[in-house]
Amino acid sequence: MSLEKKRELAAKVFRHTAAYDALIADYLTNFVGETEPEQFTVTFEKKQSLRYGENPHQAATFYENALPAKGSLATAKQLHGKELSYNNIKDADAALQIVREFTEPAAVAVKHMNPCGVGTGETIAEAFDRAFKADETSIFGGIVALNREVDKQTAEVLHTIFLEIVIAPSFSQEALDVLTAKKNLRLLTLDVEADLGKKKGKAADKCPWRTACSGY
Incomplete structure (x- = not known):
């Protein structure tokens, strides 16, 4: 076995x-209730290689927490569409x-990390209608997140707009029949109502992190 191979296996x-x-x-840190340990160690596992980073000349890889928080984007189930890109992940989050x-x-509609529409209503269809009317131009090519199941009525409106991703707790079968007609539209389901770190929990689950030069 070559020295190079030994080093590779050792790593x-x-x-x-x-x-x-x-x-x-x-x-153990979580068990004893330590919230600001002198050393903060976490581990991540590679989820997927991305086609490119924020710009086409940059590389990027998506890693997930080894024990991802319930309802985090890393736990989302993709039902349809192309694989997620770096910018898709940031906007979806x-x-x-x-x-x-x-x-x-x-x-909620987001494009390039900027909210371009937020709406609430008695129904999810009414909520999306209000979010869409907030800015009918900027939503083009954006991402929509909803906190209720997407029904056929809402899906028919979503289908008329060019979107990258629709995220919801679930989609009715009628909604899926409408939205999957667009082969590239990414449809994700996850527990939108999950509480990520607002209650006492593991430090690694308290999203989001903010990075600085050589620090978090």
Whole structure:
């Protein structure tokens, strides 16, 4: 076995054992209620390679927490459409954070990390109609997050707009029949009402993180 191969395998072994130790440390830290440990160690697993980063000349990879929080984007189930891009992931996460602020039926449209429409109503169809009318231009090519099941009425309106992603807790079969007619439209389901870190929990689950040079 060559020295190069030995180094490659050694790196793989230490990544594996370090990840295991990090999970134990995270569990014990949470168990004793420590919220600001002197060392903060987490482990992530590769979820997918992305076609490119924020710009076409940049590389990007999506990693998920080894024990992802319920309702996080990493746990979303993709029902239809192309694979997610770097910008899709950022925009989808932003839309989810906003729509989670509401308990009543709500819809949020985001494009390039900027909200371009937020609406609430008695029904999810009414909520989306209000979000759409807030800015009928900027929503083009954007992402929509809803906190109720998408029904046929809402799907028929969504179908008339060019969108990258629609996120919801679920889609009725009639809604899926309408929306899957667009082969590239990404349809994601997840627990939109999940509480990510607002209650006491693991530090690694308290989203979002903010990065600075050599720090978090």
